[in-house]
Amino acid sequence: MAQHFLLSAKARTLSLKAVFKMGEDKAYETFCEMRWPENDGEAVCPKCGCTETYNITSRRRFKCVACYHQFSVTSGTIFASRKLSYTDLLAAIVIFVNGAKGVSALQVSRDLDVQYKTAFVLAHKLREAMALEDAEQKLGGTVEVDGAYFGGYVKPANERADRKDRRLLANQSGKRQSVVVIRERDGDMLTFVGKHESDGVEAVAARVDTDAVIHADEASHWDVLHARNEVRRINHSEAYSLNGACTNMAESFFSRLRRAEIGTHHHIAGPYLNAYAGEMAWREDNRRVSNGAQAGMVLEAAMDAPVSRQWKGYWQRAAA
Structure with missing residues (x-):
């Protein structure tokens, strides 16, 4: 082996x-x-x-x-x-x-x-x-898109009689956000954070070439992509992969992001979710690169990056 x-x-x-x-x-x-x-x-x-x-x-x-x-x-x-x-x-x-x-x-x-x-x-x-590094990047070829929700956890009440159905909108915190990933097979990926997964449709249309083949699940908001791309759909209630259509590569990114949340950062939602999602996308893209080369890439990116507006100074009063 x-x-x-x-x-x-x-x-x-x-x-x-x-x-x-x-x-x-x-x-x-x-x-x-x-x-x-x-x-x-x-x-x-x-x-x-x-x-x-x-x-x-x-x-x-x-x-x-x-x-x-x-x-x-x-x-x-x-x-x-x-x-x-x-x-x-x-x-x-x-x-x-x-x-x-x-x-x-x-x-x-x-x-x-x-x-x-x-x-x-x-x-x-x-x-x-x-x-x-990925600010102006566009993806092509075979592309997988998918979304997952992070944050907004509501702790259940102690007494069973006081517990509410947390699936209902009225009983949610309103802080839950969706991370949409656009992943090119054997290539790079881009991430987008919005209130709902459907908010990522515009990002997919803007960052994916029109001649790309898109793989997505059966969520109805992806239907509009058929007007500009060839789209292959997979119903996850029936199979994870069927007739060549699957979003397993996109799902693997969410696995890495979940593990980073649970095992390392514990809380990545809120105003910083986009930064953590971008970091995990970069790590996934460069997972086959040596740590020395990765360090050189990060240092080079830092030397090319202008003074940060959000992180200028050593602290901030409130997140942007």
Whole structure:
């Protein structure tokens, strides 16, 4: 029997021990190489684009020869105004990608000896940077779509006589949300969060090519997709796969998201559900990529991402 990829040596190309062993100088060089790969890690002014700079080594900053603008390797990126060392930031990224079902902010807080809210915001900045990679992506070929509901749990009353039918709308909390996944077979996936599963129909129409073959279940809101695509339907009350039609790949994504909720984060609903769904989609897309390559992808995405509007600073009063 062939060895699973995650158990093989090919999956382990970067360890936390190696990150701390490299030291702050090497970590800083890694950030420079990721920020300015087109200039071999040499600084490029973000204001005027000049490639000639003075190196202020005492503060790890640069000064542009042309416009005299001062900047650092993280200026204008999602790590702008950072307080953690470059080694800690790299270690946080490695810890983040090493969690097959995600990693909690509490664990990152303990591993790096930082405040919980520091770890929480840092993790969400990484999720935001990862999501930007798929901002304009469209899917084609054979595509599966499906939805699942998260959040809005209503605890039953203690006494049986006081319990209500939680399936009725009047007895629900109103906080339940639907995650719709659009998954390309042997390709990437996109996620959308709405109040109802039917809210994802518009997202499917906008992000799936018209020549794609869509597989969906028998829910009536998917009927409108027949007007623009070839759609194959599967009735799950009769079979999970029939005549080539199935949504098993989409269902496998929900399995990963459920496990992340139950085993790691415990509560992923509310205003952050979209971020967690996007993270799990990224992990599923790159499940056959080594952890070292995954860390490089996340770091590169963070260096390309602009300053976060939602997570600027180290805390926020209310979720956007």
